[in-house]
Amino acid sequence: MVLRHLIELQRLFKRFVLIANFLPVFVGFILAIAYYNVSFYTVRQDFLLVTVGSILLIAGALALNNWLEADVDKLMERTKKRPTVTGTFSLRTVLLIGIIFSAIGQGLLFLINLEVALYGFTGWFMYVVIYTMMTKRRFTWNTHIGSISGAVTPLMGWAVIDSAIAPIPISLFLIMFLWQMPHTYAIAIRKFDDYNRAGLKMLPVVKGFQTTICRTVMYMLALFFVPLLIDEISMPLFIIMTIINLAWLMIGLAGFRMQDTVKWATILFVSSLIYLMLTFLLYVIFI
Template sequence: MQNEVIKNVQPTIKEHSVLEQIKYLIKAPVLIANVVPVLTGFLLALFFSGATFAGHLGLLLLTLIGSTLVIAGALVINNWYDVDIDTVMGRTKKRPTVTGDISLKTVLTIGIVLSGVGFIIMFFTTLEATLYSFIGWFTYVFLYTMWSKRRYTWNTIIGSVSGAVTPLIGWAALEPAFSHIVPLVLFMIIFIWQMPHTYSIAMRKYDEYKAAGVKMLPVVKGFRVTKIHFLFYVICLFPLPFFLMSLGMVFVITATILNIAWLILCIQGFMTKNNHRWATNSFFYSVNYLMILFVLMIVVTFPIFQ
């Protein structure tokens, strides 16, 4: 079926610069959002183990380069496989797989090479970090992209696993992830966060997902059911900062305030008639929420750089 789609979706007009093609191909914003938790996990492992930053700079670079390539490879393969969906959806029509700027065969090759080189580099860190990298890659490429995305509304849960392992990669490059509660809490934060974040996207792009036949929750169950799920996951975020008391009260208080604000936004969703505007506000809030939390984690452990 994939080959049948390929024959009909490759225009021949080259529309974008090489830099733009790369940006769309690797989904640059998504890539950055996944690499930041890797960095955070590594720095927190340094902080809690008492290790020095200077003494592990080489390991940090290997971890960041390797994980970035693995994640980029998975995102590129996702673009290759989802070309039929991306052709229908307005927000993805600039991807080179749709415009024809890069052939699908080349895209698949790039995805495989990036993934392979990334895994090779990760082997120079630790076996555990490499394993988490593989779990994230396999879950995103096969379990999410190729299996569940087009079939089940709970594809979001599966996709969330791939993003949630990122801090485990960073931590495990230095210390076993199951030796401390912090990396497990980081996993839970990202896993839970991705649910309302993805619901926001699905509600904003409801018409496109429906036209593409993607089984997102709003498309199958409607907006009200989606908002109930949304609210449930935001409430689940509330206790998590209190497991990170070792990061200090500034972090715990900031995280709690962010959770309260998100809860208020959730409640407003049940009263609004403009679902698109509410979903857009929720989307941008969710993006800032995660970045603030993980950057703050780095800031509160800043003395490791000295």
């Protein structure tokens, strides 16, 4: 019984999504202590607070997302095993988990500083209220809103050490925002039938595959300009990032000529994960 509930909790918190949203927080923090030459020992308590606080806040937001979307989750293959659909946890229990986790997580972030707490609340509010409640079922640009909530995560980590209103963390914000568009479009194409059945206004469902491919390429092109925001960017980093952007753009452009769009979307999805991991690694190495 305990094992079953642990498995259900992982589904409730979408464990891979939770990890993927915390990772940029960690990267932002590591980059900041390296950039400002701060001893980890002196900020170890703040690191613990931002780790536990951000994880709880993200988990709370994901639980509330499940609570709000229980009616459409039962219509989709990819979500039909969530505890809000199977009934393992009552909707009231999920709502309480979402509220309590969100409140505790936000409170822990406030203990660090106001800027960290503000980024955390912005991400939570954009995801739970603007994305889930207000736009996902009504507008194709819901993806942009969801991308903002994910893009503030590196700012949270950086702001633990110093203000994130600086070129490096802002460049990470832009990379995360622009990257999430092709990444999410790839998922929407692969799960087209699910989204169509549930009536969610994802771009491929409303505008079709060709428009989605065009938008994907547009955001990939925009990524080329992000490194230019970093005043002190090293030439090796600029060259390698340009090569990586070019390689990913080639995958995006392949969508115009591949007959099997779903296969292309699968390649795009996998390559998006590789792209982001390489980008984070490059930042850690060169900045």
